[in-house]
Every structure is written in structure tokens, then in C-alpha cells.
Amino acid sequence: MSDEMKPVEGLEQRLHRRRLEYDAMTIPEPDTQQAVQAGIRKATSQRKSRLRWMMSSVSAAAIILIFTGCIRVSPAFASFVEQLPGMDGIVSLIRQDKGLMMAIDQSLLQKVGITDEHDGTSVTIEGVITDESRMVIFYTMKGIQNPKNLMYDIKLLDKNGEDLPVGFSYSYPNPTSDEDIYENMINVSFTESSPPQDLTVVFKEQKETDANEWRITFPVDQSLTKGMKRVIPVNQTLVVDGQQIYVNQATLYPTRLVLDMTYDPKNTQKIFGIDDLQLVDEQGRIWTTNEASLPENGMSVFFESMYFSTPKKLTLHASGIRAVDKDKLHLQIDSESGEIEGGPENLKFLKKEIKGKDMILHFNITDAENANSGLSFTNIKDRKGKSFEVSQLGWSPSIAEASVTIKNGASAQGALDMELFSYPVLSPSPFSVDIPVNP
CATH class of the missing domain: 2.60.40.1640 (Conserved domain protein.)
Incomplete structure (x- = not known):
């Protein structure tokens, strides 16, 4: 066996061990079904939405389980993993994306290796791959005391400290073969802007007090994919x-x-x-x-x-x-009586729930069982003309039931006037x- 192939064999052996570990895990079905939640932040003036997906480590483990069935990796990809300590398990997540695998094989990955540490827990941006349309950021966390309780938000900032006008998604970190290191990636989409020359990634704990924050700034090497469009x-x-x-x-x-x-x-x-x-x-x-x-x-x-x-x-x-039909896009809902005026005929109102300052509306949509998308609204106003926004969505495809959380909706007066923003019937x-x- 050549020296070139030894790293590949070693990586495959480690991934095989990882698969056995995940095979032994018990993943409760309700947890898996409820692991993915979507929060929509809508820019009212532009009528566009940003969607962030956050998955628990349980659902991430389920994804890893799916894609570690047959591990074959190239020497170039093995070299990528060897250069980023603790990142061998991320291969199983990347492997579902043939294009990203090939891009890394072509040496388009920029190694970063910058760390920020607080209270014994560190975050390292290991590497990044980017072109004019997309960026993928690979990161690891070390020294996590209780990973099940670690909930954090991520921000992407430009050189002036402003939020990047991008959509991005991320999951909570997955365990690696090293029990003290966790890993994952951030998937960034450039639909209205270009990649920044300098990027700051901020991780902040979801705690009301004494929340730790990890902040890492690095230059983005755009020359690796320049002109490749x-x-x-x-x-x-x-x-x-x-x-x-x-x-x-x-x-x-x-x-x-x-x-x-x-x-x-x-x-x-x-x-x-x-x-x-x-x-x-x-x-x-x-x-x-x-x-x-x-x-x-x-x-x-x-x-x-x-x-x-x-x-x-x-x-x-x-x-x-x-x-x-366009003449059924607008509707009025009286959340007290449950009456709906307008809208599709198969949209049924179930109940209203007040949670803190928010209002949660529950619906059933007949003939939408197993649809792979949910229900949402835009242009929401109450009887006095006050505007509201959707902050969270829920969708149970097996029973075709949807929940829509209206931010600060508890203060709404009278019936709500709204417009369909997404609808699941195929x-x-x-x-x-x-x-x-x-x-």
C-alpha cells in the first residue's frame, strides 16, 4: 500500500467506528420529529424572509447515521480532514453534497485555524470554502461541560460589525472521536450580496445572564474561486x-x-x-x-x-x-369564534393559544398529509391596523397540522387580516x- 493511501484507510477506519457508535444510539421518535424548528424574520419593506434552521444533536446524529453507510474518500479529501483536527466526523455530513466534496478535492478549502476561548470552552473556525453564491464554515468546540444544555445563537458580521445581508443555517455541534471536541458547519447563502473580505463569526450562549460569547474574525480568500462562474x-x-x-x-x-x-x-x-x-x-x-x-x-x-x-x-x-387561487390568498380569522373568511376551503382553524406576549394559531389542512412544507402568513394586521410578524412555524406532516406563532400577537385587537405566504398542498x-x- 502506498503512503498516499494510508491516510485514506485510517480515515475510513475512524468513520466506521463512528458509524458503530451511532448505530448504538437510541433516538426517540418524538425528539427526532420535533428537533427541527424554523424561525422566520421578515423584512417588511422588501417582502422577503430569512430562514434559520436549528437542529438538536439528536437529529444531527440521525443525519450522520444515514450517510455513513458506505465510506469511500479520496486522498485529497482525506488530506483535508487530516489538516483539521477533530473534523473527521463532518465527512459524513458533507458526503451528501457531491459538489462540495469535489470542490474540496480541488483544493478550494481555505484553512483558518483561529480560536477564541472563554471559561475553559473554546471555539475554532477550522476552515471555509466560498464562491460568489455560497460559503461553508467549518468549526469545532472544545471543553463543553454539558453539551446537551449548550444552546447558542450565531451571528455573521462584516468589517464594520454589521449583520451580513445573508441567509444562513446551522445545527448544534456533533460529538467527534475525541470526547472533548464537537463539530459542525455553517451554511451561508449570498442571494443579495457578495462574500465579505473580512468576516466575524459570533457564537453566543442562549442564557439570560452571564452568557459567554466567542468572537472570531478572519480574512476571506476570494481568490481561490475567482472567475469560477x-x-x-x-x-x-x-x-x-x-x-x-x-x-x-x-x-x-x-x-x-x-x-x-x-x-x-x-x-x-x-x-x-x-x-x-x-x-x-x-x-x-x-x-x-x-x-x-x-x-x-x-x-x-x-x-x-x-x-x-x-x-x-x-x-x-x-x-x-x-x-x-389568487382570489383566496387573503383571509380574516376571528381567533375567538374560530371563523375564517376567505382563504382556501381546506384550511381549518383549530385553536388559539397565548404564550407570554405571543399568539399561537393552530390549523389543520385537509389533503396535505405528508407534505414537505408548512403554512405561513404575511401582511398580518389586527382590527386597528397594527402590524404583526410571524416568529416561528410548526408543521406535523403525518396529521397535516400547522402552528403559526405571531410575535406580540397577544396584544392584537379583534380579527386578524392576513395573506398566505406559504401553503403545503401539492x-x-x-x-x-x-x-x-x-x-
């Missing part, structure tokens, strides 16, 4: 359930492919999304997505990148659209479209 014109029109969808273009970056689509403003329905989107190449390889940006009249879908394995042909597949109309890619 390719625009692929598509310019095709689809008609789904009588609604026109324009597939405009695909933009290929090292970390992902962005497919831009717009909806005909003359459509009779408001399209909230397209389900089960995937790209399939001429070899039958599937390039998946689990993220999308939703502008007012369309969507940008983020797929795994095939930048370093460009296919000759791609076909876009989907199972149908989620849409509601119209099962499968379709596909070819996307030509030059070799």
Missing part, C-alpha cells in the same frame, strides 16, 4: 396545471448550481413552490436540492454542483406545484424539462 441559458416555458413557469437560466458555481425560474404574472394561481425538484444527468446521476430562495414572482433553486464533473445533458424533474402534476449543457 458559468451561466447556462435555458429559456424554456412550462405549463403546469394551466400556470406558466419560465425556466430562465442555470448558474454553475464550485459549491452549487443555481436554477432561476419566474412565474407568469398573468397566472390565475399564486405558486408557493415546486416539489421534489432534482436534476438527472445522462449517466443517471441525481443532483439533489434542499434549499431555495423565493422572490415575489419565482424561485431560485440550489442544487449540488457538478462544476468539476460537467455532464453533457441535464433533465429537471419535479412532482408538481404548490399553489392557491398539485400532483409531474413534469420534466431538458437543460442543455455544453461539454
Whole structure:
């Protein structure tokens, strides 16, 4: 065996041990179902939303369990892991993203290795990979006394200390083979801005008093992926359930492919999304997505990148659209009587709950069992014209029940006037479209 392959073999052995550890874990089903929560912060003037997903270590462990079934890694990727101590377990999370794996194989990872420590607990930004569309930040935590109780918020700041105008997601840290080191990554999306030259990542404990804060600042090396962007014109029109969808273009970056689509403003329905989107190449390889940006009249879908394995042909597949007639988007809810005026016929109000300053509305949506998206509202006003925002969403697909938390909603006066922002019912109309890619 060559020396080059020894790190690979060692990494695979460690990952195999990690899989055995997770196989032995008991993951309670209710905990897994309730582990993911979404909080929406809506910029009222721009009618756009930022979504942050936070998963417990239990759900993260479940994800690791899924993707450690068959571990084969390249020497380049093994070298990446060896350079970042304690990060071997993150391979199982990255492995689901073929494009990110290939980008790291191409030596596009920037090693950072900067640490901040407080009260015996340290946070280290190990490395970052970025292009014009996406950034992935790898970090580790060390010296955590009680990881089950460690809840923290993350902020991303520019050189002036201002919040970056980006969407990002993160999970709570996962254990590594070293019992004192925990790890994870932050996934950043640049939809309205470009990567910063200098970035500060702030971790802050969710405690009312004596909350620790870890702050790490580092320069972002944009030269590693400079000029690595390719625009692929598509310019095709689809008609789904009588609604026109324009597939405009695909933009290929090292970390992902962005497919831009717009909806005909003359459509009779408001399209909230397209389900089960995937790209399939001429070899039958599937390039998946689990993220999308939703502008007012369309969507940008983020797929795994095939930048370093460009296919000759791609076909876009989907199972149908989620849409509601435009004349049923606005509704009024009297939370005392439970009466709804307007809105879709299958939207049923269940109950109102007051929790502190917030109001939680519970709904049932018939014919929406097992839908993979939930219910939300925008432009919420009470009888006196006071505006409110949604702060948290809940969705139970097995029973098609949704909860919508309205921030400071306990002070609302009278019936609430609101507009649908997302709706889960799928119209099962499968379709596909070819996307030509030059070799």
C-alpha cells in the first residue's frame, strides 16, 4: 500500500467506528420529529424572509447515521480532514453534497485555524470554502461541560460589525472521536450580496445572564474561486396545471448550481413552490436540492454542483406545484369564534393559544398529509391596523397540522387580516424539462 493511501484507510477506519457508535444510539421518535424548528424574520419593506434552521444533536446524529453507510474518500479529501483536527466526523455530513466534496478535492478549502476561548470552552473556525453564491464554515468546540444544555445563537458580521445581508443555517455541534471536541458547519447563502473580505463569526450562549460569547474574525480568500462562474441559458416555458413557469437560466458555481425560474404574472394561481425538484444527468446521476430562495414572482433553486464533473445533458424533474387561487390568498380569522373568511376551503382553524406576549394559531389542512412544507402568513394586521410578524412555524406532516406563532400577537385587537405566504398542498402534476449543457 502506498503512503498516499494510508491516510485514506485510517480515515475510513475512524468513520466506521463512528458509524458503530451511532448505530448504538437510541433516538426517540418524538425528539427526532420535533428537533427541527424554523424561525422566520421578515423584512417588511422588501417582502422577503430569512430562514434559520436549528437542529438538536439528536437529529444531527440521525443525519450522520444515514450517510455513513458506505465510506469511500479520496486522498485529497482525506488530506483535508487530516489538516483539521477533530473534523473527521463532518465527512459524513458533507458526503451528501457531491459538489462540495469535489470542490474540496480541488483544493478550494481555505484553512483558518483561529480560536477564541472563554471559561475553559473554546471555539475554532477550522476552515471555509466560498464562491460568489455560497460559503461553508467549518468549526469545532472544545471543553463543553454539558453539551446537551449548550444552546447558542450565531451571528455573521462584516468589517464594520454589521449583520451580513445573508441567509444562513446551522445545527448544534456533533460529538467527534475525541470526547472533548464537537463539530459542525455553517451554511451561508449570498442571494443579495457578495462574500465579505473580512468576516466575524459570533457564537453566543442562549442564557439570560452571564452568557459567554466567542468572537472570531478572519480574512476571506476570494481568490481561490475567482472567475469560477458559468451561466447556462435555458429559456424554456412550462405549463403546469394551466400556470406558466419560465425556466430562465442555470448558474454553475464550485459549491452549487443555481436554477432561476419566474412565474407568469398573468397566472390565475399564486405558486408557493415546486416539489421534489432534482436534476438527472445522462449517466443517471441525481443532483439533489434542499434549499431555495423565493422572490415575489419565482424561485431560485440550489442544487449540488457538478462544476468539476460537467455532464453533457441535464433533465429537471419535479412532482408538481404548490399553489392557491389568487382570489383566496387573503383571509380574516376571528381567533375567538374560530371563523375564517376567505382563504382556501381546506384550511381549518383549530385553536388559539397565548404564550407570554405571543399568539399561537393552530390549523389543520385537509389533503396535505405528508407534505414537505408548512403554512405561513404575511401582511398580518389586527382590527386597528397594527402590524404583526410571524416568529416561528410548526408543521406535523403525518396529521397535516400547522402552528403559526405571531410575535406580540397577544396584544392584537379583534380579527386578524392576513395573506398566505406559504401553503403545503401539492398539485400532483409531474413534469420534466431538458437543460442543455455544453461539454
